Amino acid sequence: MRQDIYINDQLNFDNVVQAVKPAAGCLANGGLVAFPTETVYGLGANALDPQAVLKIFEAKGRPADNPLIIHVSSPGQIEPLVGEVPAAAHDLIKAFWPGPLTLILPKSKLVPDEVTAGGPTVAIRMPNHPVALALISVSGKPIAAPSANLSGRPSPTTAEHVRQDLDNNLDYLIDAGSTSIGLESTVLDLTTEIPTVLRLGAISAEQIKSIIGQAETLKHTDLAQPVSSPGLKYRHYAPKAKVLIVPLITDEMVSKYQAQGLKVATIALKTESPNSSADFSSVFATPEGMAQNLYATLRQADELNVDIIVAEAVSLPGVSQAVMDRLKRASED
Ligand code: TXA
Ligand code: MG
Numbered sequence: 001m002r003q004d005i006y007i008n009d010q011l012n013f014d015n016v017v018q019a020v021k022p023a024a025g026c027l028a029n030g031g032l033v034a035f036p037t038e039t040v041y042g043l044g045a046n047a048l049d050p051q052a053v054l055k056i057f058e059a060k061g062r063p064a065d066n067p068l069i070i071h072v073s074s075p076g077q078i079e080p081l082v083g084e085v086p087a088a089a090h091d092l093i094k095a096f097w098p099g100p101l102t103l104i105l106p107k108s109k110l111v112p113d114e115v116t117a118g119g120p121t122v123a124i125r126m127p128n129h130p131v132a133l134a135l136i137s138v139s140g141k142p143i144a145a146p147s148a149n150l151s152g153r154p155s156p157t158t159a160e161h162v163r164q165d166l167d168n169n170l171d172y173l174i175d176a177g178s179t180s181i182g183l184e185s186t187v188l189d190l191t192t193e194i195p196t197v198l199r200l201g202a203i204s205a206e207q208i209k210s211i212i213g214q215a216e217t218l219k220h221t222d223l224a225q226p227v228s229s230p231g232l233k234y235r236h237y238a239p240k241a242k243v244l245i246v247p248l249i250t251d252e253m254v255s256k257y258q259a260q261g262l263k264v265a266t267i268a269l270k271t272e273s274p275n276s277s278a279d280f281s282s283v284f285a286t287p288e289g290m291a292q293n294l295y296a297t298l299r300q301a302d303e304l305n306v307d308i309i310v311a312e313a314v315s316l317p318g319v320s321q322a323v324m325d326r327l328k329r330a331s332e333d
Pocket of ligand 1: 039040042066068069100102104122123127145183187198
């Protein structure tokens, strides 16, 4: 049976530590706990306990060859997990941790193959959320945690999304409201000759370059090449509706689909275009707002049995690139 712990944002850190204690004890004893981070909700298990880690794959229906990110509550906690911490990692940690940047480094023997899908590298990040940090530090363990959704569903940005997907297939769910960023962390591979961004997120390649001088971004089309981040070969975001990305949404476009008997949703930044004729329309004031609500919008479109989601392309720098990346993936068959 799942137990829910509610944390409101009025609590100070000591109160949060008290509130998460039962869940932290459960993690240390091999249990599964869903918890909020600043990006999305994660489904955590003790990363050093192979049996506990296997339960994550079972609960999510996740393919065993897709490795997990280990979450730590302090930078020093990575030392025993990795072979060596290169200077670039030190600099990036100083600049961006705690925060939405996952680093891929060579793994140490301590990290079980179940976490890395048998691979020689390990993904690690320190989340910037008081509940996640309290939970990890009280558990006393590094915590392996993928997004707490069923495989193939949008990542959960509220506790309710976790309930919808995982129901009772976990021991504790810590509910602290909506996550602030709403998209998964940037994943940066530091084991390649030139550091490579494998997944876009709130920390941009430009920000990374400004710290370590170089970084390249794995192009969507490069995925036809041997897969360096196994997760990339799966279609992550799979709304029932077809997703179409257009430069500008027009009423004519929306009416054309509706005339074919299709239920239409639109996603856009606030623009001059009216978009009022869609069956369901999400308009956001900022790219940050769009990122924060994107997955909730995709889930809602599914619930409303929308046939086609028309999204307006955004070409601003920053997090909107990550938003477009997720929409592009959702648009692929
Ligand atoms: O923001 C996030 O990163 C969230 C929260 C919960 O921290 N976690 C998350 O985990 O998105 P997940 O499992 O849904 O996505 C992890 C991604 C996958 O694409 C996986 O293939 C990749 O990171 N990954 C993990 N370990 C890797 C490794 N050793 N080498 C390459 N890619 C790796
Ligand atoms: Mg995921």
